[in-house]
Amino acid sequence: MEWAARAAGIEPWLLDECQLAVGDLAETIALLVPGECDAETQPLHLWVEERLLPMARMDEESKRETLLTAWASLDQTGRFVWNKLITGGFRVGVSRQLVARGLAAAQNQPLGVITHRLMGDWQPTPAWYQSLALAEGERDTSRPYPFFLASPVEGDPAGLGPATDWQAEWKWDGIRAQAIRRAGQIHLWTRGEELVTDRYPEVARVLQRLSRDTVLDGELLQWFPGETWPRPFGQLQKRIGRKTVGKKLLADLPVVFQAYDCMELEGLDLRERPLRERRRLLEELLVGKTGDSLRLSPVLEGDWSDLGEVRQQSRQLGTEGLMLKRLDSPYRDGRARGDWWKWKIDPFSIDAVLVAAQRGRGRRASLMTDYTFAVWHEGKLVTIAKAYSGLTDEELVRVDKFARAHTREKFGAGRTVEPVLVFELAFEGIQRSTRHKSGIALRFPRIARWRHDKKAEEADHLSALLALLPTEPAQPAPKTGDLFPDWVP
DSSP states (O other), rough: OOHHHHHHOOOOOHHHHHHHHOOHHHHHHHSSSSOOOOOOSHHHHHHIIIIIGGGGGGOHHHHHHHHHHHHSSHHHHHHHHHHHHHHHHOOOOOOOOHHHHHHHHHTTTHHHHHHHHHHSSOOOOOOHHTTTOOOOOSTTTTOOOBBBBEEESSGGGGGGGGGGEEEEEOOSSSSEEEEEEETTEEEEEOOOOBOOOGHHHHHHHHTTSSOEEEEEEEEEEETTTTTSSSHHHHTTTTTOOOOOOHHHHHHHEEEEEEEEEEEEETTOOOTTTTTHHHHHHHHHHHHOOOOEEEEEEEOOOSHHHHHHHHTTHHHTOOOOEEEETTTTTOOOOOOOOTTTEHHHEEOEEEEEEEEEEEEEEEGTTTTTEEEEEEEEEETEEEEEEEEEOOOHHHHHHHHHHHHTTTEEEEETTEEOOOOOEEEEESSSSSEOOOTTTSEEESSSSSEEEEEEOOOOGGOBBBBHHHTTTTSSSSOOOOOOOOOOOSSSO
């Protein structure tokens, strides 16, 4: 941004303010930095191959000269495209499934084959494009399958038909993953298509001991030997991102792979087989193989009434509710509705006061749409969460007007506001956090509704949130001096 500000002849702070108003850095630079009236005739792919890609190997001064040359020689549209490319923000709103359909048509391949081959680690090179047409036997043996995603149950699950047609399991609160054992090699992929085999060596070792090649769908959970239930997701987060895994970490934060589906066995794709058959093969595969690092997800028995009672125990047991899977269902790609449902428990909720607002991005750049909320503690407000979703467009406009008219202090793109408005926040979990002044962190907070019927002094207290924490050794309450209005965003 400093280079762009100099090229535009303005101070960096003014460029920053312009970006906040426009909502997009690439567009802001394209508007402010002067260039030619007519774009160069060089094709776009040559710009990428001859100018953009070599920048990765340049020193800072060479990068600066390349950028300045590009800005000076392109028109406004060309600068916008160039800036989008160099910032990695060139999004055109094309879904993954649409890309897969296009590639399948171009390669004359079944959609399922192309969807599978788009999984895993790849780079968009000519060699990769040609590899899409390779025979099945020449494929990358580390490649995972597309994950099958469940949809939330709407209303009473009894509307799905007899409970005997469904397989019920706990909905585990962990990291969705696929465990692959092919040709003696182990690969562990997350749902985000991140290869994490080296981060969970205890899981890799137990998978290596399996007698047959397979691909398993399941969940990574923190689970101590001898304990009946896994630890909360917040504990598992301590292993996420830890690329160096020593003996102490393995002992302090043990992880298991909880398997609940078998997608491939001895090279045979089982995804079109019914779930009841895949489950039987999974159970046969894991007989005598489960233990501290590999577990089989249990099946829950009963009619809808029984399962409803079991579901009510979810929060006490550290799960998110139940999964309902049709016994005759194949393993589909993506979020195909009708066969897999998640019957989650109701979220936690709290009434909190709006204490700060910040401008959004993109189409929300002109509105205050990113909010900070607080609850009471010892007569003052302590911030507990930020939330960005849950309000209608009309409500967003109304809150924006309030924030601008009742500003206490500005800080860059945001501002603290008079603590007047009350909102109900919904969230999935709560844990202690030393990074937050309140001493807690909420998981997936979002706005459930605007409490027009409540005044700020009627909002909840921090003690109500602390009461929701899982049982742990006592922790000191936050100091009054750390609370709002001394809040620092």
